[in-house]
Amino acid sequence: MDTGMTVGEMLKMMRDPLGAPFFPPALQALLVATWVLHIFFVTLALGSSLFAVYAFAQQRSAFALQLGRLAARLTPNALGLGIVTGIAPLLFLQTIYDPLWYTANALTGFWSVGFIFVVMGGYSLAYFFYLRGQHDRRLLFVAVASLVLLFFAGWIMHVLHGVSIRPDRWMGWYMPNGVIDTRGITFHAYNVPRLVFMLPLQAGLSLAVVLQFVAWYLRGRSNEPAFLDWVSELGRKLGLSVSPLYAVTGLAWALSEGPEFGATWVAAPLVALGLALMGWFVWLRGHPQRRAWSVLVWLAGLLVVAVVREALRVASLARFGYSIAEYPYQIDWGSIAVFSVTTLVGVAVITYLALVIYQAHATPDGQISLRVERLGKVATGMLGAWFAFFLLVGLYTLLFLR
Numbered sequence: 001m002d003t004g005m006t007v008g009e010m011l012k013m014m015r016d017p018l019g020a021p022f023f024p025p026a027l028q029a030l031l032v033a034t035w036v037l038h039i040f041f042v043t044l045a046l047g048s049s050l051f052a053v054y055a056f057a058q059q060r061s062a063f064a065l066q067l068g069r070l071a072a073r074l075t076p077n078a079l080g081l082g083i084v085t086g087i088a089p090l091l092f093l094q095t096i097y098d099p100l101w102y103t104a105n106a107l108t109g110f111w112s113v114g115f116i117f118v119v120m121g122g123y124s125l126a127y128f129f130y131l132r133g134q135h136d137r138r139l140l141f142v143a144v145a146s147l148v149l150l151f152f153a154g155w156i157m158h159v160l161h162g163v164s165i166r167p168d169r170w171m172g173w174y175m176p177n178g179v180i181d182t183r184g185i186t187f188h189a190y191n192v193p194r195l196v197f198m199l200p201l202q203a204g205l206s207l208a209v210v211l212q213f214v215a216w217y218l219r220g221r222s223n224e225p226a227f228l229d230w231v232s233e234l235g236r237k238l239g240l241s242v243s244p245l246y247a248v249t250g251l252a253w254a255l256s257e258g259p260e261f262g263a264t265w266v267a268a269p270l271v272a273l274g275l276a277l278m279g280w281f282v283w284l285r286g287h288p289q290r291r292a293w294s295v296l297v298w299l300a301g302l303l304v305v306a307v308v309r310e311a312l313r314v315a316s317l318a319r320f321g322y323s324i325a326e327y328p329y330q331i332d333w334g335s336i337a338v339f340s341v342t343t344l345v346g347v348a349v350i351t352y353l354a355l356v357i358y359q360a361h362a363t364p365d366g367q368i369s370l371r372v373e374r375l376g377k378v379a380t381g382m383l384g385a386w387f388a389f390f391l392l393v394g395l396y397t398l399l400f401l402r
């Protein structure tokens with residue numbers, strides 16, 4: 001349908017008239033960086049869920065069953081972190097890519113609402129299986145159902161993103177053959193290699209690096225060195241077998257989606273990443289003392305994927321002369337101050353919690369150091385003060401700014 005308006009003009013008109021609250025490229029960088037944590041934790045949840053299902057289904061190896069129990073416990077924890085860390089990129093996305101995100105959500109309305117229930121179901125079933133299902137195989141179907149829902153949630157995410165980066169197709173999807181379709185039920189855009197790359201393969205790699213980390217971390221408190229060696233080697237072998245597939249699937253993703261946006265060059269970083277990871281898992285065989293580093297190596301790898309995703313979005317929008325560098329903005333010091341202090345307080349509290357968990361399990365007696373205790377006092381004090389500040393601002397607004 002001819003609206004007399006170009007796609008670029010349409011996108012510009014859909015922007016928030018108030019503008020972004022900060023320099024758009026800085027928000028873009030934060031979107032990319034925070035998404036790395038999101039995808040790490042959700043794929044870890046998928047990987048551990050998959051392993052738990054495998055371990056409880058096979059019932060042969062005692063080590064696999066023991067690790068399966070740990071994996072069943074890890075799944076809801078990792079998923080919780082994945083959901084929380086999904087909110088950060090979502091906020092940045094909404095400030096600079098609002099025309100894209102809201103349109104994709106409207107065109108896929110049924111599923112963007114359904115997504116919440118799918119995630120809730122996946123989480124609840126994973127938690128139920130961890131609490132009740134670990135003794136025998138009777139409740140295995142619960143773990144399988146959770147895995148299916150989690151995978152489906154990731155698929156919905158992928159579709160929302162795929163729809164959002166194709167603004168030239170929106171009118172056709174909204175009004176196929178001239179008839180408006182408001183059901184929002186169709187999966188308008190997805191790319192199978194990208195989906196396989198994002199979900200099952202990254203799930204395998206996230207699990208592989210965490211197995212390396214677990215084996216290294218538990219060495220101090222566990223009296224089961226044979227089990228930990230097995231875990232470590234399993235992680236390494238898993239990484240070694242998934243990474244070449246990752247390179248090949250990355251290539252397939254680049255060749256299928258790249259030409260559409262004139263960005264086939266993304267094949268180079270994706271293939272290089274898969275090969276570099278393969279090299280890492282080979283190298284690790286001779287350097288087992290470095291296995292804990294696998295997590296950092298993998299996070300760096302996910303940053304490459306995050307940049308590639310962003311490069312594809314930028315390339316897609318550039319076709320219509322649209323760039324977020326031109327997104328209007330108005331520096332809003334109030335929101336920046338609230339954002340910065342909340343981040344500072346949040347990071348302090350999370351650092352404290354992470355250090356307590358780390359130290360509690362790092363030695364057999366689980367001693368927490370005085371320095372960490374002191375950090376805890378400062379961090380919780382800051383949190384209390386910040387709550388009090390919010391309460392006072394609320395009361396002030398209520399009483400004096402009406």
Ligand code: HEM
Nearest residue numbers: 042083086087089090093119150153154157158161198309
């Ligand atoms: C089981 C739960 C989830 C899974 C498996 C999952 C998986 C994914 C995947 C695979 C992508 C990348 C899609 C692509 O590039 O093709 C993605 C992107 C994203 N996810 Fe999730 N996700 C989950 C839950 C959530 C939740 C609960 C939130 C928000 C609170 C969230 C926020 C985001 C955001 C903001 C993006 C980036 C979208 C974009 O750049 O356009 N995710 N997620």
